[in-house]
Structures are given as C-alpha cells and as structure tokens.
Amino acid sequence: NAGVMQNPRHLVRRRGQEARLRCSPMKGHSHVYWYRQLPEEGLKFMVYLQKENIIDESGMPKERFSAEFPKEGPSILRIQQVVRGDSAAYFCASSLTGIREQFFGPGTRLTVL
C-alpha cells in the first residue's frame, strides 16, 4: 500500500495521559501536514513539517501539543495531558512537492475519557 499510513486508527486515553499519533507519508513524500477534525466541523490545519524541520505551526495549540518528523521514521503528533476537548479525528497528509495537492491518511480517532 503506497498510501499515507496512520496508526493507531483508534486511541482511547484518560484525562491527563499522553497521546502519540504516528504518520508515515506516501513513498517519496517529504512534506507532512497534520489536521484535526472536531465533531460536526471541517478539518483545521495544525502543523506542516518537512524532514527534521517544522515549517508552519500556526495552527498548533500553544501548550501540550508538539510534532516532529525525524530523518528516519514516521512523523509523530504528541499530545500531553490530554483533556476531553482533544477528542477528535486527527488526519495526516503528505505532499511530494510541498505545494498544492495533499494526500490524506485514514486518520486516528482519539477519545479522551
């Protein structure tokens, strides 16, 4: 499967725990984006990364959220001390050139109890 891979598909955490979401981009793609979809809303941009660099984090909450895309391995979106309002679908997308079309993974559905 050459598509964008995300895992886990479903993640349940209790308030105060940490959530780690992983994304492997399409083969050959070095540009990764994270989006969040809250219930009954559209997708909202969070962060744009290129290998080892954060290019645009203007959509990331200032606290508890961080993202990385190391030289080797998947991109990680990390949410510390989760709260109920973090419950959402988190989608990763990748791009070959960093412009225009982005291709999305299946998403990780985070539920905070």
Add this chain to the structure above:
Amino acid sequence: DQQVKQNSPSLSVQEGRISILNCDYTNSMFDYFLWYKKYPAEGPTFLISISSIKDKNEDGRFTVFLNKSAKHLSLHIVPSQPGDSAVYFCAAIEETSGSRLTFGEGTQLTVNP
C-alpha cells in the same frame, strides 16, 4: 473567522442527475482550490483542483468552476451515482504564504437510486 464556507450542510439528488456543490471564500489571496470526498471513518480523498488563473477544470464526471469575482466555486458531478454519496469538502490554499489547506465545513451528498 470562516474563510471558506459551504452553506449547504446536505444535498440529495437522484441517480443519473447532476449534483452541484457550492463553496464561497472570503480571502482574495487564495489562489488554488481543491475538492475532497470523504467517507465515514476514512480520510479525505482528493478529487479535483483548479488554479485561480482558470475558470474551469474537468476530469471525467467531475467539473469544478471558479468565479473569482464572486469568490465562488462549485463542483458538478454528472451523472451522479449512489457511490458518490459522501461528504464533500472544499479547500483553498494561499500559495504565497504557505501550503496549508483551509477547509469548508463540508456538504453531505446523498445520491438516491
């Protein structure tokens, strides 16, 4: 501030007829537009895109029209098929300031057999 708006939360059409999904935007700096289709529990799938230098782009059953003066675009699907039933998202990019997608809220299309 919702820069991309899809004012119809839902649309129902008969199989074989035309589906027209609409999208309005407020940011005149947007210069590239995309449509995505999304099934439940899956990630968005790229459908078709259009640059602001064009007013129409066609791909098979899908045609996107752009009216820059009205800041309006539409997606036409003809003929509509039951498998087209999904949520359709309009998205926009301001290429000079980055590559993040700004999404509308989505329109649920139902194609009845």
